[in-house]
Amino acid sequence: xxxxxxxxxxxxxxxxxxxxxxxxxxxxxxxxxxxxxxxxxxxxxxxxxxxxxxxxxxxxxxxxxxxxxxxxxxxxxxxxxxxxxxxxxxxxxxxxxxxxxxxxxxxxxxxxxxxxxxxxxxxxxxxxxxxxxxxxxxxxxxxxxxxxxxxxxxxxxxxxxxxxxxxxxxxxxxxxxxxxxxxxxxxxxxxxxxxxxxxxxxxxxxxxxxxxxxxxxxxxxxxxxxxxxxxxxxxxxxxxxxxxxxxxxxxxxxxxxxxxxxxxxxxxxxxxxxxxxxxxxxxxxxxxxxxxxxxxxxxxxxxxxxxxxxxxxxxxxxxxxxxxxxxxxxxxxxxxxxxxxxxxxxxxxxxx
Ligand SMILES: C[S@@+](CC[C@H](N)C(=O)[O-])C[C@H]1O[C@@H](n2cnc3c(N)ncnc32)[C@H](O)[C@@H]1O
Numbered sequence: 001x002x003x004x005x006x007x008x009x010x011x012x013x014x015x016x017x018x019x020x021x022x023x024x025x026x027x028x029x030x031x032x033x034x035x036x037x038x039x040x041x042x043x044x045x046x047x048x049x050x051x052x053x054x055x056x057x058x059x060x061x062x063x064x065x066x067x068x069x070x071x072x073x074x075x076x077x078x079x080x081x082x083x084x085x086x087x088x089x090x091x092x093x094x095x096x097x098x099x100x101x102x103x104x105x106x107x108x109x110x111x112x113x114x115x116x117x118x119x120x121x122x123x124x125x126x127x128x129x130x131x132x133x134x135x136x137x138x139x140x141x142x143x144x145x146x147x148x149x150x151x152x153x154x155x156x157x158x159x160x161x162x163x164x165x166x167x168x169x170x171x172x173x174x175x176x177x178x179x180x181x182x183x184x185x186x187x188x189x190x191x192x193x194x195x196x197x198x199x200x201x202x203x204x205x206x207x208x209x210x211x212x213x214x215x216x217x218x219x220x221x222x223x224x225x226x227x228x229x230x231x232x233x234x235x236x237x238x239x240x241x242x243x244x245x246x247x248x249x250x251x252x253x254x255x256x257x258x259x260x261x262x263x264x265x266x267x268x269x270x271x272x273x274x275x276x277x278x279x280x281x282x283x284x285x286x287x288x289x290x291x292x293x294x295x296x297x298x299x300x301x302x303x304x305x306x307x308x309x310x311x312x313x314x315x316x317x318x319x320x321x322x323x324x325x326x327x328x329x330x331x332x333x334x335x336x337x338x339x340x341x342x343x344x345x346x347x348x349x350x351x352x
Pocket of ligand 1: 140157160161184185186205210234249251254
């Protein structure tokens with residue numbers, strides 16, 4: 001029998017304590033990011049807690065607890081006199097420049113997301129989507145309806161794309177297709193990079209709320225927005241035609257199997273007979289596979305976040321995705337791994 005003694009400082013006990021208080025770290029880093037503490041330190045250099053409290057209109061003594069904790073987990077560096085200096089990690093969390101990990105962090109930890117975790121026991125018992133139980137609407141609609149949430153969500157997705165796109169384009173040749181369409185492509189970072197690297201034509205498909213800022217973002221990446229046709233609509237109604245290949249990055253994983261099959265049927269209808277559908281996705285590892293990817297992402301943990309927030313989806317294993325696509329009339333051609341957590345799963349049409 002395993003001893004449950006409270007005495008020894010075993011690795012198991014340390015892990016249990018860390019799990020218990022990980023939410024405190026999340027909240028500290030969230031509030032500091034949201035207050036712009038990391039922006040201030042990046043812009044002005046090291047600051048006293050008094051100066052940071054004044055600049056963020058917060059209570060000095062309460063803020064000190066949070067900043068000291070962030071120094072203990074090496075997000076900040078604390079110096080004598082309650083002075084805080086930026087670190088490599090805090091620099092990644094700056095949100096007043098390009099899309100950053102700070103935007104992803106704020107999107108994942110914003111109060112509406114947190115509310116979903118609070119109702120998790122009830123949602124589990126009822127078998128419903130926690131985010132929808134807590135907020136009375138889906139996560140996408142919630143973001144479209146709230147300006148700050150929408151802006152943060154769009155930047156979070158753009159950050160993820162920016163951090164993974166080079167690794168993908170190095171190993172997957174999109175030059176073989178005359179026209180590529182990104183379904184659920186957000187602001188267009190992925191399709192802009194495909195067009196830029198491979199010279200093919202691009203189509204971006206997303207809802208109007210998100211696609212409205214795409215031309216500006218695509219221009220900021222040094223790509224002529226005219227090289228990319230922007231189409232808006234609802235993927236459950238139809239998918240535009242005109243592309244030889246459809247890419248879907250971290251898109252189908254938001255939906256239940258039933259919804260995903262409807263989306264895949266619409267993609268199939270939009271593709272020519274020799275068309276390809278390329279799923280760009282991180283996969284939950286099988287039992288015998290490593291649990292952490294090269295970029296530090298643990299897909300099994302992310303899968304829970306997606307499952308709590310989105311309408312019935314979740315990151316899946318390679319086998320589960322393959323079965324889902326095969327049940328929708330696609331045939332797996334190959335899987336191409338990148339140097340980060342993203343893989344490309346290439347499918348052709350098995351039948352009409
Ligand atoms: C998780 S994000 C992924 C964005 C992008 N593919 C990426 O990897 O950065 C899902 C995207 O799907 C879009 N979307 C959600 N529901 C949609 C629908 N019914 N029709 C078209 N696009 C939709 C969202 O607006 C969002 O941009």
